[in-house]
Amino acid sequence: MVRLTDYVTNGGCACKIGPHILNRVLKAVTPVTNDQVLADMTGSDDAGVYKISDTLALVQTLDFFTPMVNDPVLFGKIAAANALSDVYAMGGTPLTAMNIVGFPVPLVEQGILTDVLNGAGSMVAESGAAIVGGHSIENKEPIFGMSVTGQVNPNCIWKNKGAQVGDVLVLTKRIGTGIMNNALKADLFPVGTEQAITSMSTLNRVGAEVAHNFTVHACTDVTGFSLMGHSVEMASASDVTIHIKAYDIPLFDDVIEAAQMGLVPAASYGNRKAITDVQVDESLDPVWTDILFDPQTSGGLLFSVPANEGEQLVEALHKAGIDCATIVGTVESFSGLAVRVTS
Numbered sequence: 001m002v003r004l005t006d007y008v009t010n011g012g013c014a015c016k017i018g019p020h021i022l023n024r025v026l027k028a029v030t031p032v033t034n035d036q037v038l039a040d041m042t043g044s045d046d047a048g049v050y051k052i053s054d055t056l057a058l059v060q061t062l063d064f065f066t067p068m069v070n071d072p073v074l075f076g077k078i079a080a081a082n083a084l085s086d087v088y089a090m091g092g093t094p095l096t097a098m099n100i101v102g103f104p105v106p107l108v109e110q111g112i113l114t115d116v117l118n119g120a121g122s123m124v125a126e127s128g129a130a131i132v133g134g135h136s137i138e139n140k141e142p143i144f145g146m147s148v149t150g151q152v153n154p155n156c157i158w159k160n161k162g163a164q165v166g167d168v169l170v171l172t173k174r175i176g177t178g179i180m181n182n183a184l185k186a187d188l189f190p191v192g193t194e195q196a197i198t199s200m201s202t203l204n205r206v207g208a209e210v211a212h213n214f215t216v217h218a219c220t221d222v223t224g225f226s227l228m229g230h231s232v233e234m235a236s237a238s239d240v241t242i243h244i245k246a247y248d249i250p251l252f253d254d255v256i257e258a259a260q261m262g263l264v265p266a267a268s269y270g271n272r273k274a275i276t277d278v279q280v281d282e283s284l285d286p287v288w289t290d291i292l293f294d295p296q297t298s299g300g301l302l303f304s305v306p307a308n309e310g311e312q313l314v315e316a317l318h319k320a321g322i323d324c325a326t327i328v329g330t331v332e333s334f335s336g337l338a339v340r341v342t343s
């Protein structure tokens with residue numbers, strides 16, 4: 001049987017070019033923009049937003065990566081859920097998606113690509129969007145992803161900017177997919193890895209739908225740059241300090257044990273190197289650094305909401321089936337540091 005992960009060096013979001021390198025490149029590139037652009041890569045938002053009219057804007061995003069699981073249907077599902085997530089993180093609704101494919105021809109001939117595309121299709125169908133095309137090249141390492149277009153009311157965009165002092169932060173998925181993907185490759189920790197697979201192949205649709213009934217000051221999805229990286233982006237955009245309580249972070253079973261064994265993706269170290277505006281309390285076991293900077297594939301949404309709505313939001317998320325939704329921190333006035341983590 002084909003083991004998709006044997007074809008790649010780093011699976012999932014762990015295969016991304018590190019933020020320190022990417023930022024250097026993007027800074028050296030001349031921006032191309034116009035007045036209709038409401039969000040682009042010069043901010044730290046999850047997708048581009050382009051204003052069509054006073055009540056309609058397009059949300060555009062794309063994501064692709066290498067397999068982190070061996071089952072091609074699952075890989076397709078996870079890649080699609082991950083790509084669709086950026087539209088939900090902006091408060092938008094997905095409309096159309098296109099497949100991005102780079103695959104070794106022998107795997108295509110064995111029907112593996114067909115399974116990947118059908119897996120992705122099932123997620124897109126669940127989102128209510130349509131698949132309208134794609135592009136495919138031959139490549140030694142299999143890669144798959146999607147470009148997604150959605151819509152949002154330009155007055156109701158969820159941005160990274162907007163977190164207010166006194167807010168609480170609500171996270172909708174557990175942390176640790178990077179570590180668990182390594183455990184999966186090593187055939188270890190079946191309970192935690194199964195939880196991670198289920199989580200990665202779950203859309204952020206329900207989480208976003210529930211949150212639309214609350215006052216969302218800021219939102220991001222927690223993906224490749226880790227809980228720390230995405231918290232720093234929200235804090236910096238909002239001119240505040242985010243205080244994360246490590247022991248309140250929902251984790252997959254066995255993440256701590258797996259990290260202690262050294263099943264930590266290289267991208268975690270890359271994140272740690274690039275993300276300097278974080279202070280982790282010395283009382284925390286060093287293994288927490290691996291978890292806090294762990295690159296997430298198809299991670300959850302992180303909402304900044306008024307303190308008096310936090311518990312209600314968590315309750316509503318639980319009722320909608322998102323059992324792990326939890327308040328993981330608070331927003332404080334800027335103290336010279338983007339993020340501080342205590343026990």
Ligand SMILES: Nc1ncnc2c1ncn2[C@@H]1O[C@H](COP(=O)(O)OP(=O)(O)OP(=O)(O)O)[C@@H](O)[C@H]1O
Nearest residue numbers: 013040041042044045046047062063086223224225
């Ligand atoms: N080659 C590129 N050209 C222009 N912009 C880029 C390029 N690569 C990345 N970006 C932009 O850099 C920012 C960070 O990209 P990144 O892929 O890390 O964000 P993301 O898609 O929200 O996260 P993830 O991929 O982990 O889900 C985004 O605004 C993205 O559009």
Ligand SMILES: [Mg+2]
Nearest residue numbers: 062063064224
């Ligand atoms: Mg991306």
